[in-house]
Structures are given as C-alpha cells and as structure tokens.
Amino acid sequence: xxxxxxxxxxxxAQCLTTTLDTVSAxxxxxxxxxxxxxxxADDTANVASAHPVVTQVLTRENGGICPARNDGIGVATGELxxxxxxxxxxxxxxxxxxxxxxxxxxxxxxxxxxxRPWVDPVExxxxxxxxxxxxxxxxxxxxxxxxxxxxxxxxxxxxVARMDALRRIGPRPYVEHHRQGEAAYFCGLLAALGPxxxxxxxxxxxxxxxxxxxxxxxxxxxxIVPCVADLRRVLAERTDLEVSPEIRSLFDRHVATWYxxxxxxxxxxxxxxxxxxxxxxxxxxGDGRAWLQWGASWFPAIDHKVWVAAWRPxxxxxxxxxxxxxxx
Numbered sequence: 340x341x342x343x344x345x346x347x348x349x350x351x352a353q354c355l356t357t358t359l360d361t362v363s364a365x366x367x368x369x370x371x372x373x374x375x376x377x378x379x380a381d382d383t384a385n386v387a388s389a390h391p392v393v394t395q396v397l398t399r400e401n402g403g404i405c406p407a408r409n410d411g412i413g414v415a416t417g418e419l420x421x422x423x424x425x426x427x428x429x430x431x432x433x434x435x436x437x438x439x440x441x442x443x444x445x446x447x448x449x450x451x452x453x454x455r456p457w458v459d460p461v462e463x464x465x466x467x468x469x470x471x472x473x474x475x476x477x478x479x480x481x482x483x484x485x486x487x488x489x490x491x492x493x494x495x496x497x498x499v500a501r502m503d504a505l506r507r508i509g510p511r512p513y514v515e516h517h518r519q520g521e522a523a524y525f526c527g528l529l530a531a532l533g534p535x536x537x538x539x540x541x542x543x544x545x546x547x548x549x550x551x552x553x554x555x556x557x558x559x560x561x562x563i564v565p566c567v568a569d570l571r572r573v574l575a576e577r578t579d580l581e582v583s584p585e586i587r588s589l590f591d592r593h594v595a596t597w598y599x600x601x602x603x604x605x606x607x608x609x610x611x612x613x614x615x616x617x618x619x620x621x622x623x624x625g626d627g628r629a630w631l632q633w634g635a636s637w638f639p640a641i642d643h644k645v646w647v648a649a650w651r652p653x654x655x656x657x658x659x660x661x662x663x664x665x666x667x
Contacts, residue, residue, distance in 0.1 A: 340417075340418045340419055340438055340441065340442055341370045341416065341417040341418045341419070342367075342369045342370050342371075342417045342418070342419050342421060342434060342438060343369070343370065343371050343373065343415035343416060343417030343419070343420050343421065343502075344362060344369050344371070344372045344373065344421045344422075344423055345373050345375065345408055345411030345412055345415060345420060345421070345422050345423070346358070346359075346372065346373065346374045346375065346387075346411070346422075346423050346424070346425055347375045347377055347404050347407035347408050347411065347422075347424070347425065348374055348375065348376055348377065348379065348383045348387065348407075348425035349376075349377040349378070349379050349383070349401065349404070349407075349425075350379045350380060350381045350383060351379065351381075351383050351386075351425035351426060352379070352381040352382040352383045352385075352386045353381075354425060354426040354546070355374075355383060355386050355387060355390075355425045355426075356386055356390065357428065358423065358424075358425055358426060358427060358428060359372075359374075359387070359390045359392055359393065361428045361429045361430075361431070361433075362392050362423070362429060363390070363391065363392035364431050365429065365431060365432075365433060365434045365435070366431055366432050366434070366435045367434045367435035367438060368434075369392075369421075369434060370416075370417055371394045371395065371415065371416065371417065372392050372393050372394050372395075373393075373394065373395045373396075373397065373411045373414060373415060374387035374393050374395070374396050374397070374411075374425075375396075375397045375398075375399065375407040375408070375410050375411045376396060376397065376398045376399070377399060377401050377402065377403070377404070377406075377407040378398075378399060378400045378401025378402070379401075383425075384396055384398055395414065397410055397411065397414065402515070403515070403516075403517075403518050404518070404521065404552065405513035405514060405515050405516075405517045405518070405521050406511075406513075406515045408422060408495075408513050409511035409512065409513050409515065412505060412511075412512065412513075413510065413511065415502070417502060418501065418502055418503075419437075419438060419441055419499050419500070419501060419502070420499065420500050420501075420502055420505060421434070421437070421498075421499050422495035422496065422498060423495075423496050424494075424495065424496045426459075426546045426548070426551070427454075427494075427496040427497075427543060427544065427545055427546055428464060428543060428544040428546070429542065429543055430467050430468070430471070430541070430542040430543060431467065432471065432542070433452065433497075433542045433543060436452070436471075436473070436538055436542060437450060437452060437499050437538060437542070440475050440536050440538055441499060441501070441536060443475070444475070444477055444534070444536045446477070446533065446534050447477060447501075447533065447534045447535060447536040448500070448501055448503075448504035448529055448530075448532050448533030448534065448535070449498065449499060449500045449501065449504060449526065449529040449530065449533070449535050449536075450498070450499045450535060450536035450537065450538070451493045451494075451497055451498045451499070451526070451535065451536075451537055451538070452497045452537070452538040452540075452541070452542035452543060453490070453491065453497070453537075453538065453539060453540065453541045453542065453543075454491065454494070454496070454497045454541050454542065454543035454544060454545050455541050455543075455544055455545070456491070456544070456545040456546075456547050457544060457545070457546065457547065458547050458548070458652055458654050458655045459546050459547065459548040459655075460548070460654075461654045464544040464546075465544065468540070468541065471540040471541075471542070472539065472540040473540070474538075474539045474540065475536055475537065475538055475539065476536070476537045476539055477534050477535070477536050477537070478530070478534060478535045478536075478537060479534060480530060480531060480586045480589045480590065481589055483530040483535050484589060484590075484592065484593045484596070486535075486537060487526075487527075487593070488596055491545075492522065492523070493522060493526045494522055494545060495521075495522050495525070495526070496543060496545065497542065497543045497545075498522075498526055500529055504529055504532055504533065507532060507580065508528060508529075508532075508580075512525065512528075513525055514566070514569055517562075517565075517566050517569070518552065518562055519552050519553060519558070519559055519562035519563065519566075520559070520562050520563030520564070520565075520566035520567065521566055523563055523566050523567050523570065523597060524566040524567065524569055524570045527567070527570045527590065527593060528570060528573065528574070531574055531580075531582050531586050531587075531590055532580060532582070547651060547652075547655035548654075548655055549654065549655055549656055549657045549658070550657065551655075551657070553651075554651070554655060554656055554657025555656065555657040555658070556604060556608060556649060556650050556651060556656060557604070557605060557608045557610070558657075559604075559650075560600075560601040560602075560604040560605050560608075561601070561605070561613075563597060563601050564597070564598065564601055564617065567593075567594045567597040567598070568594070570590065570593075570594060571590060571591060571594045574586070574587050574590055575587060591624050591625065592624070592625065592626070594624065595620075595621040595622075595624035595625060595626040595629065596621070596626065598617045598618070598620045598621035598624070598626070598629070599617070599618060599621040599626055599628060599629040599632065600647075601617055602614045602615070602616070602617030602618040602620075602621065602629070602632075603618070603632065603645060603646055603647040604646075604647050604650065605617065606618075606636065606645065606646040606647075607646035607647040607648045607649070608648075608649075611636065611646075614636070614645075614646065615633055615636055618632050618633040618636065618645075619633055632645045
C-alpha cells in the first residue's frame with residue numbers, strides 16, 4: 340500500500356531532524372515524506388530540504404497547523420496518509436505495523452496506535468520496546484468513544500487515514516480555523532465514517548513541552564470546545580456523509596464528554612462560571628455525570644471533587660497568554 344507522511348512544521352528546526360531520523364529508520368520505507376513549512380522564522384525549511392528521507396518541502400505563509408496539514412494532504416499520493424508532528428517520534432516498526440494493520444482490516448477507514456509521552460527537557464523519551472504485542476482492536480463508533488476517553492487521547496502523530504475516507508470529507512479535510520483540539524474533530528469524524536483500527540501496543544513517543552500548542556491548559560480546554568461543536572454540527576448537516584441517526588446520537592455523547600472534561604479543567608483553573616456553563620452544555624446532551632457535577636459545584640464542601648487542577652506537569656505548561664504559534 341502506498342504511504343504518504345505529512346509533517347507540518349513551524350519554527351521546528353531544533354527538533355525536526357530527530358523526528359525525521361525516526362522516519363528514515365523505519366523497517367518499512369515510506370513512499371513520500373512531505374514537510375509543510377508553515378511560515379517559520381527559523382531554518383525549518385532548510386533542515387527539511389537537507390534530510391534525505393524528505394521527498395517534498397512545501398512552504399506557505401504562516402496560517403496554523405490545520406491549513407498546513409491540508410496543503411500536505413492536497414499533494415499526497417498515497418493510499419494511506421500519516422500525519423506526524425515535527426516534534427514527535429515513531430518506533431522503528433511504526434509504518435510496518437500500521438500498514439499491516441490497515442491491510443488486514445480493509446473495513447477500517449482510519450487507525451491509530453498508542454504511545455508514551457515524555458516531558459521535554461526534564462525527561463528523555465523512554466527507550467524503544469524490543470518486543471511489542473501485535474494485538475489489534477477494531478472499534479465501532481461506540482467502542483471508539485470509550486477507547487478515546489479511557490486512555491491517552493488519539494493524536495494525529497499516531498493516526499492513519501485512508502485517502503478514500505479523506506476524500507469523502509472533502510479536499511481539505513481539516514477545518515482551517517481550528518488551532519487546537521483539531522484531533523478531536525478530525526479523528527472523531529473519521530470514526531463516524533467507518534470502523535477504526537487500534538494498534539494496542541505503543542508505537543510512538545509524544546513530546547510534552549511548554550512551547551507546544553497544547554502547553555497552556557486553559558487555552559487548550561477553550562479551543563477544544565468549538566472543535567467538538569463543529570464535529571456535532573457537521574455530522575448533523577452533512578447528509579452526503581450518510582451518517583446514521585444512531586451514530587450521530589453516539590457522537591452527541593462523545594461531544595458531551597468533551598464538554599464535561601473541558602468544563603472541569605476550566606473550573607479547576609479558576610474559571611468556575613465557564614466551567615459550570617460547559618457542564619450544563621454536557622448535561623443538556625444527556626450526560627448524567629455532568630448534571631451531578633454541575634450540582635455539586637455549587638456546594639463548597641464537595642466542589643473540589645468536581646474540578647480538575649491540571650492535565651500536564653508544570654514543566655510542560657506554557658505560560659498563560661503566550662503563543663506557541665503565529666498567524667499573520
């Protein structure tokens with residue numbers, strides 16, 4: 340199966356080589372590796388052009404990660420499209436395992452692998468596993484929801500989509516104004532279109548650092564909300580996608596869970612009003628836990644059980660109000 344790797348990169352010169360090295364070390368070589376330089380002010384484009392594994396470098400004015408991914412997908416020629424962020428790492432068997440998984444499960448429109456995070460620079464990524472289980476799970480919409488919410492979230496760096504499924508969504512499948520939380524929208528929409536395969540053993544390393552887009556937790560929670568709201572809206576409005584009422588109902592629950600989680604984080608970060616508002620939005624979509632948490636949030640003796648203080652360790656948190664990207 341022909342494979343395309345799309346790597347959006349903004350001011351990534353310091354980490355991009357390490358990421359590309361893990362691509363060149365794959366036991367199964369990719370057919371094409373496309374780096375999209377999103378208007379970097381550093382040497383990102385030159386670093387990408389100099390690396391032997393890269394087959395094409397696109398340069399664009401700075402506009403954000405989603406337009407950059409769309410540009411890369413637009414020129415990709417593979418049957419399978421892999422996204423990879425410029426600071427994450429792949430196990431040497433990543434492509435071989437993921438291509439094999441998608442070949443063995445032709446019913447799956449997309450797939451993902453588990454991964455292990457590390458906090459940069461205070462930690463180093465864990466060494467690659469010498470022996471990995473080959474277990475694969477295939478999820479319908481309901482079990483995808485539980486897989487997404489019970490463990491680490493599904494991330495673009497460790498996700499694959501069939502080109503045919505992307506074309507069903509449209510020529511630019513990512514929503515261009517999404518700056519964060521785009522994975523909840525994009526991976527969720529693909530899960531609504533067909534089964535999702537999961538490689539249960541970890542095949543990647545996710546870099547957590549304060550300069551990442553996700554580094555400001557309050558900002559992250561606020562930006563996820565419109566992304567999952569768009570997911571619900573698209574599933575309701577895009578009749579051409581032929582999503583059944585039952586699947587739309589399942590994704591109402593999926594969106595409600597995101598509202599509840601983001602509300603708890605915002606309340607834990609000090610914005611109780613905004614947190615309660617999101618809990619109420621979740622409750623109105625039928626989330627019973629959100630109703631209970633919204634009620635409990637008004638009682639000082641127990642409200643501490645409602646709110647979540649943090650998702651990321653302190654070294655991986657961006658200072659509130661600072662930006663990890665720039666948009667002209």
